[in-house]
Amino acid sequence: MHLRMFEIARDALNKTGRYQVVSGIMSPVSDGYKKKDLLPAKHRVEMLKLALRTSDWIKLDQWESSLSSWTQTAKVLRHFRQQVEQQHQQHGEMFNHVKPSPSKRRKKQQHNTVADLTENQLPSMEDHSENLVPSVKLLCGADLLESFAVPGLWDDEDIEYIVGSHGLVVITRSGSDPQKFIYESDILTKYQENIFIVTEWIFNDISSTKVRRALRRGDSVKYLLQDSVIDYVKKHQLYGIPDNKHFNKMMPSPSQDTINAKELEMDGMGFKGGGKLINEIAALEDISTNPSSGEISVILRSAQNKSGVDGNCISRHLPLHRMITHLDKKSSQAASTQSSPHRLDRKGTPSPLVKVSTTFTREEEPEKNHKVSCISDIGTLVRRVKNVRVGFTPETRV
């Protein structure tokens, strides 16, 4: 939706005849923002690069994200205004696609500081020449506008600067009433000429939180994100931390026993030199049995805490076929009285932490439906699952 917002805003602004939108700038926030579930900037930047491949006018700018500490939005806008003015002075490049005739170019000496033109300055399209410096506006959803009222979140002078000197383009969002909000705010009412509200009739109640949640749960996000971005998320196993405070507290500190996503990618997937043993701390997500086929599926969610950076977790679903075939001989008695397939009741949240050792072999790529050929400490896992009684030794190798 972040990308859709640009398209919606451009259409609406261009249709007024008062504006010609020349560029959109995506400025990912710095890691210093420390928002829950905020991935390291390098990943967010890479995903944006992929997502923006198909846009010829929305650009990624890495200035903000490359800073170590968080930068207030007013400062970010000031930075972009300076950058746009500089570029304009050097190249006039923002408007180069609209070339006035040489005679007109000579005539045009006025230098407007903004490219959004008031009604009485309304020019012909040709007059959008390099002599007009584009203004920089903040594009946001109505909820962000309403966050101006959250005590301590925005400085009053920042709000005044953003709305007074730059202006806002606000996309409506379900549950918000930006007109009313502006009416109730003295400062916003003062500058309401600078606030452009775009009513989006094709409601889309999508949010990053919901997409992250779906990813975390292993649900499909196809058509919500670009395929290339989904592939990136999968490849780097991002957004895998269960949204569970108790679980997060229990997350292990980085140790020899844990691997990070990069190591997995480099070492695990290449399978150089035969197999690779990977020890992981994981949480039991789900366990289900199919008594008729004698199979048990165990879904584990692994917790990796790389260098203390929250959010760098990987999740993996491991159907433990071989181990299960062995275990199921004992468990099927209990399970066979139940309907098929039977999902065992998972009581007692939060998910128990278990330690799993996995050997991947050359043929069994971790991203595919790989099989686990070596499990240790499976007792912890199984004992905590109601109704499953299994005989085994921790050293059992299947």
Ligand SMILES: Nc1ncnc2c1ncn2[C@@H]1O[C@H](COP(=O)(O)OP(=O)(O)OP(=O)(O)O)[C@@H](O)[C@H]1O
């Ligand atoms: N569905 C949507 N409709 C309109 N605006 C949206 C929508 N989703 C995000 N935005 C806007 O995108 C901007 C970026 O906000 P943010 O990253 O917080 O998005 P979000 O999807 O709401 O995230 P989160 O779910 O984490 O709050 C905000 O101005 C927000 O209002």
Ligand SMILES: NC(=O)c1ccc[n+]([C@@H]2O[C@H](COP(=O)(O)O)[C@@H](O)[C@H]2O)c1
């Ligand atoms: N005081 C401020 O400048 C201020 C406060 C809150 C959010 N923001 C910005 O709003 C954007 C969206 O933030 P959230 O994802 O937290 O809604 C971010 O770019 C963030 O930097 C700025």
